[in-house]
Amino acid sequence: MENINDYIIHPRQIADKSSKESLQKAIKLALDVETDAVRFNTQTFNTNRYKAVKKLNDYEELKDRARQIKEDSIQNLPALIVKLSHSIKARGGIVFIAGSKKEATDYIKNVCISHNAKLIVKAKSITSEEIELNYEMEKVGIEIAETDLAEFILQVSKEQPSHNVAPAIHRSRESISELFKRNFRTDKRLDTGEELTEFARDILRQKFLSADIGISGANLIAADEGTILLVESEGNIRLTTQLPTVHIAVAGVEKIIPSKKDFGIFIELLATSGTGQSLTSYTNILEPPIDLPVLNLNGRQGKQREFHLVLIDNGRMKMREDDDLREALYCIRCSACMNVCANFQAVGGHAFGGEVYTGGIGGAWTVGTTGSLEKGRFAELCTGCSRCVPNCPVRIDIPRLNTTIKNRLIKADGGPSFQKSFFGNFSTIGKYASIIPVLSNWVSNFAISRKLMEKIIGFDKRRSIPQFAKKTLVKQYEKYRKSTIVKSKTNILTRRVVLFADVFTNYNNPQVGMAAIRVFDKLGVPITLSKVLDDGRALQSQGLVELARNKALKLAAYLEQLIDSGKEVIVVEPSVLSLFRYDYKKLINNDKLFYKLAKHTYDPIEYINKLLIHLEVDLTNKLNIPNPSSTYIFYHAHCQMKTVGAGNAASDFYRSLGFNVSVSNVECCGMAGSFGYKKEYYELSKNVGSDLINQIRKSNSFDNKTIILASGISCREQIEDELNNPIYHPIEYLEKILK
């Protein structure tokens, strides 16, 4: 891997993602020199978070409460600001409400000048980066020392943060050693974490002892008592807020909650969701000005402690009025959505982020606080895999925020690009292609047309194109039904089963649909096939929300009829299943209908698991494989399927049959629908995919006979690109092994 300290582009140059080119360059930079450190660190946080939240026995309830408190707080924000101002003033503090960046920095500058301050120590504060505080202070000759070690590194390297909790997450120990050696003339050894830490600590300790003012952020502020919550590990926040006589806290208005009594809930969620610790080293609960006597360690005399709270609007009140972006204000900046995100794990916040805010949640924040839609362009890196959703402690629908940004960008650009229309309307293309599949497959694989496709649609020519089947699922099913009549063996079942013929399965993958039909027939469960209707998934992921909604409404009405007539709906394609069980809540905006769909739609194996328990059937003696334990299966659960709670169905099922099953723990295969087909994201998608491929290769007794099971069509494509193993949808494999 090349060296970040010598790389041809400096991350600052591509921090602003207004242009598509800077996004492209940023992805390249990240893949060239940052990916190893980012992946290692985010995945460590991610694994630790899963472990830590398991120990919170009321995790789901805690999230509900946190969400409710944030919703109410934003709703009542104007009143809370007034209340908070009173509480702080009553204790002798000063509150300033800044409408804009400039108002905020002007105020802080004036406080510093009035104290004749020369040196300021600062604790990590993303909000202070948002208002470009350091830059403004340096302009008037006041030194600001960043005291969080990650921020200290960034101050030396002049880079923007790449993560909201660990802002130097893109740097390895080696690259920091080299950076420090180049920047500080020193004969001290700087080759271990300890040496580097001690070196920085010594420099910063001198700053702490001589600083005039300390500036901190705030994780939360309680309006009732004017209490500030500040969470940290290093101890620099304690020193920043308690050593200097003057303390200035800078915080966005959205940080206010009504009551200090609720701090406990957020404290428990923050550390677990962030670094995956039960608590970080220091959780500070401060009611400044604090009682601790003035220490005057810098030799300056006297005076009383002074406290300023600078509350910042800078676009937040407008976000509050925006029905789509409001949700972003609930964010408590824990970083879970970054650590869990497969794309973020590959590139970090220098590509998947802007000048200040990073990751899936960063798009909405960038747009909201800069007022520039274009700067939020990195929202394109959100594939909508949804893995962040169940891991966000305040249940923010992050993919939805990004869909909104994509949608607004399309409108601002004057309509969808050819590429977006192509990928969003694949179903229609499928319809025509299926009339003459041989011809269209031939055309689509012809070298010249591949080049054209790449040029015009941006379909990467290194990817194989999804093939159109010679006979659609509907045709195959009709023919099959004419010749096969199955008697229902089960009359215990009150509900009948219908297989939903989604567009991809119908035109591209009918064999998976047919496998489901045959398995249910073999089990004696009557099954029929639905009409083919577009579900809106492809449109939604391109940001074409209105078109997606139209399709969704039609389909939901149709499915409702099926369900009302007593049917359970089987869905073989997980990205479609998750629409019915998650996305449609907002897309069709009809809770009653949504919950009906969510309740009556199933992954085939999930349904069979249920059925077997219900019917007390044992399949082990119905297999045509004599000794399943000598068959090795590697199973990769589709990202969205995990989110809607069906991720373990297939692994549980095959294990219960006695197979030897290994399971991937990557969050997403990187293909994510059409994402990996796009020329501009090919390398990123392959990088994400390599994580999965490596896991498969390293799995228990892996060889070229290992059976790979993946329910997502795009996951299977990503894997097929690299491995020659037999790859099936779990229901397809079941059909093969069932007598």
Next chain:
Amino acid sequence: MQSKRDEDLIKQFIESAKSAAAFVELIPSNAESLNNSLIAATGNEMILLAEPDDLDPELFSIFKLNKNVVTEPTKEQISNIKTGITDAFCAIANTGSVCVSVTKNLSSPASMLTRQHIVIIDVNTIVQKPRDVFSDSYLEGKGLKRSFSIITGPSATADMGPLVRGVHGPGKLHIIILD
């Protein structure tokens, strides 16, 4: 409702504190035992003893006579002393944390500027989870009435690559539970 001595809570607290890399001991609650433990835990260097915010000052009566103990430090001493001793008004079983007050006493400097922080708690002040600290029903609502830091293990960072203990705050946290 004051929390009462609860074997299970004590056990949980000790385990969690240890897994957060703190050193923990449980000793009888009297001045002599405390003196013995503190002497064993400190070297022959100066020690900053912050006046306790909640514990009975009598408990420190013997240790206080130690010639290395400073209770009213000069500026010079505050910025150089390597060991600080404070009390904590509460401990948390699930997380192994101790709650150290920010008051007019010197608990703050003794626990943030030093390299080793020795913290003393009463066995009856252990609560189950962080939420309990912010409730009227525990410890007479003490946690709602003051500024404090919930301290969980030593100061640490992973910003330089590997995990390093002892950054801006103490690299060693020693918890003494008085029973």
